Amino acid sequence: MQNKTTHSLWLVAPAAIMVAIFFLYPLFFSLYSAVTLEDGSLTLAHLTKAFSLYSNDILFTIAIVLASVVVLAILSITISAMIVLSPFKSLVSLLGLLYRLPLFIPFIVTAQMMRTFLAKNGLMNNAFVASGMMTPMDTISFLGWTGIIITFVWKQLAFSTLLLSGAMAALDQNQIRAAQNLGASRVRILFHIMLPQVFPTLGVALVLSTVTMMSVLSVPLMIGTGTPTMMSADMAFRVNSYGDYNVANALGLVSYLICSGLAWFYLRQSLKDKGATA
Amino acid sequence: MHSNHQHQPEPSVMKKCKCFFDAFNSRMSFWSQCVFILIFALILFGPITNLLIWTVAETWYFPNALPSQWGMKYWYQVFNPYSDVSGSLLTSIFIAVLTVIVCLLVSVPAGYALSKHSMPFRVFWMLLFLIPQAFPNLTVYMNIARLFYDVGLNGTIVGVVIVHSVHGLMFSVWICVAAFASTDPMLERASRNLGAGPIYTFFHIVLPQAAPGIIASCIFVFLESLDEFTGTFFVGAPDITTLPLLLYTASMEGNYQIASITALILLVPSILFMLLINRFMKPEMLAKIGK
Numbered sequence: 278m279q280n281k282t283t284h285s286l287w288l289v290a291p292a293a294i295m296v297a298i299f300f301l302y303p304l305f306f307s308l309y310s311a312v313t314l315e316d317g318s319l320t321l322a323h324l325t326k327a328f329s330l331y332s333n334d335i336l337f338t339i340a341i342v343l344a345s346v347v348v349l350a351i352l353s354i355t356i357s358a359m360i361v362l363s364p365f366k367s368l369v370s371l372l373g374l375l376y377r378l379p380l381f382i383p384f385i386v387t388a389q390m391m392r393t394f395l396a397k398n399g400l401m402n403n404a405f406v407a408s409g410m411m412t413p414m415d416t417i418s419f420l421g422w423t424g425i426i427i428t429f430v431w432k433q434l435a436f437s438t439l440l441l442s443g444a445m446a447a448l449d450q451n452q453i454r455a456a457q458n459l460g461a462s463r464v465r466i467l468f469h470i471m472l473p474q475v476f477p478t479l480g481v482a483l484v485l486s487t488v489t490m491m492s493v494l495s496v497p498l499m500i501g502t503g504t505p506t507m508m509s510a511d512m513a514f515r516v517n518s519y520g521d522y523n524v525a526n527a528l529g530l531v532s533y534l535i536c537s538g539l540a541w542f543y544l545r546q547s548l549k550d551k552g553a554t555a
Numbered sequence: 556m557h558s559n560h561q562h563q564p565e566p567s568v569m570k571k572c573k574c575f576f577d578a579f580n581s582r583m584s585f586w587s588q589c590v591f592i593l594i595f596a597l598i599l600f601g602p603i604t605n606l607l608i609w610t611v612a613e614t615w616y617f618p619n620a621l622p623s624q625w626g627m628k629y630w631y632q633v634f635n636p637y638s639d640v641s642g643s644l645l646t647s648i649f650i651a652v653l654t655v656i657v658c659l660l661v662s663v664p665a666g667y668a669l670s671k672h673s674m675p676f677r678v679f680w681m682l683l684f685l686i687p688q689a690f691p692n693l694t695v696y697m698n699i700a701r702l703f704y705d706v707g708l709n710g711t712i713v714g715v716v717i718v719h720s721v722h723g724l725m726f727s728v729w730i731c732v733a734a735f736a737s738t739d740p741m742l743e744r745a746s747r748n749l750g751a752g753p754i755y756t757f758f759h760i761v762l763p764q765a766a767p768g769i770i771a772s773c774i775f776v777f778l779e780s781l782d783e784f785t786g787t788f789f790v791g792a793p794d795i796t797t798l799p800l801l802l803y804t805a806s807m808e809g810n811y812q813i814a815s816i817t818a819l820i821l822l823v824p825s826i827l828f829m830l831l832i833n834r835f836m837k838p839e840m841l842a843k844i845g846k
Contacts, residue, residue: 288668289680292661299721300687303698368588378599381825383782385799386818389806390602400605492691494785509693516697529694
């Protein structure tokens with residue numbers, strides 16, 4: 278038995294070592310470099326510098342991420358509720374295929390599509406002009422904070438809806454039927470029976486989406502317009518232009534804190550719910 | 556009798572009214588859902604259509620609603636064997652194939668070991684492979700680039716392959732665990748009882764059963780590597796140019812035709828993969844996440 282255990286440890290070892298050397302080590306190194314000076318003593322200088330230079334961008338990033346998460350939540354709840362509750366099967370199967378379309382489309386491709394679509398002479402404005410809703414002079418470019426939010430939502434909606442509609446489909450159908458028989462409307466069923474049960478899945482989908490949005494570099498670079506920009510673009514700039522790893526890592530530390538803040542909010546919320554039902 | 560006579564028509568009228576309202580409501584909700592799907596489809600296909608138009612637009616300036624000159628000029632430019640796009644397409648595919656091989660070599664044994672519940676600290680190992688997805692990885696790539704710079708791996712194919720493999724590892728390990736867990740342990744035991752060695756049994760009995768899952772994980776890792784931008788941006792640039800990096804450069808230079816054609820090359824496999832996996836990917840299977 279001992280022999281067998283050692284064998285299986287040997288089998289896992291290569292993969293584990295790869296993650297340790299090429300992910301965990303740089304991760305800890307970034308935390309270390311964010312709070313230490315050259316001689317290894319602890320300091321807050323890099324964090325202070327990061328805040329004094331980039332506090333606007335940090336706020337901008339938080340606002341963008343929160344707005345995207347809220348829009349994502351609303352849209353994915355709407356779509357998955359429609360998929361699970363709608364009585365029109367043909368519409369449901371069409372919607373089920375449609376929402377998955379962007380699932381594996383890379384961010385950089387999405388960014389390029391949006392860069393042309395949302396521009397002043399992009400297809401969106403041209404369609405409005407052609408339909409007579411606008412004149413060419415009224416058109417405005419959506420590249421900027423709205424464009425970044427639109428791009429994030431467009432891409433991440435498939436992922437969050439996939440998780441959420443899966444969780445909704447896996448709910449106990451008898452419960453929903455019982456509520457229907459007792460005269461509950463579809464809206465009431467959604468908000469009082471289904472949503473409280475799929476809350477953990479929604480939370481996971483939104484936290485993972487936040488992590489993704491915080492680490493995407495191509496979207497702020499290609500859709501954003503100068504200042505303010507997202508922290509990911511600042512980090513790349515700090516490293517590529519100044520070779521200043523300390524401040525870049527301090528910004529990285531702030532981005533970890535933002536993600537863990539959201540994760541903490543989600544955990545606290547779901548613990549509260551568990552406390553309420555137990 | 557009297558009161559009965561008076562009350563009788565009322566419920567039936569009510570019923571008729573209710574039926575009418577129900578039908579009206581249901582028709583209303585049908586049309587409102589149709590409108591929702593239509594708007595959703597327009598939002599989904601709008602950007603894709605714009606991309607497609609740019610690939611065949613030779614000149615397109617404000618305020619023209621559509622290109623003033625259409626043509627395939629840029630396609631010939633792109634598919635010229637000496638163009639940047641052909642070169643970086645080959646680089647991209649070469650890196651993606653190497654990434655798949657590295658991920659396979661590492662995650663098939665790990666997946667096999669982790670599919671056994673007797674594995675010590677199984678949950679710990681599974682979580683370890685999840686970590687690369689749980690942190691914003693931009694900071695990590697930045698620091699890998701710094702470490703690689705010290706050991707001379709920056710700007711080399713090996714460096715980029717390592718970064719892509721670590722990123723793909725989580726998917727390949729988790730999919731391999733699921734693939735090996737679905738194999739029949741009785742067949743393995745029968746083979747051993749009949750006198751086959753452990754290695755023979757693994758390659759002739761266990762591996763063929765897990766093959767579909769492993770192939771799926773290979774396709775996924777291949778696509779992830781093909782599409783990866785951030786890691787290549789830090790570790791590979793400017794020496795290694797993959798398709799996403801070329802797309803980025805072309806787009807920043809305002810060369811939208813080349814950028815759009817490159818984007819289309821990346822777009823087609825990702826949509827095909829979605830359609831392929833759509834048959835196997837039941838949302839119910841994913842419902843366990845987060846519980």
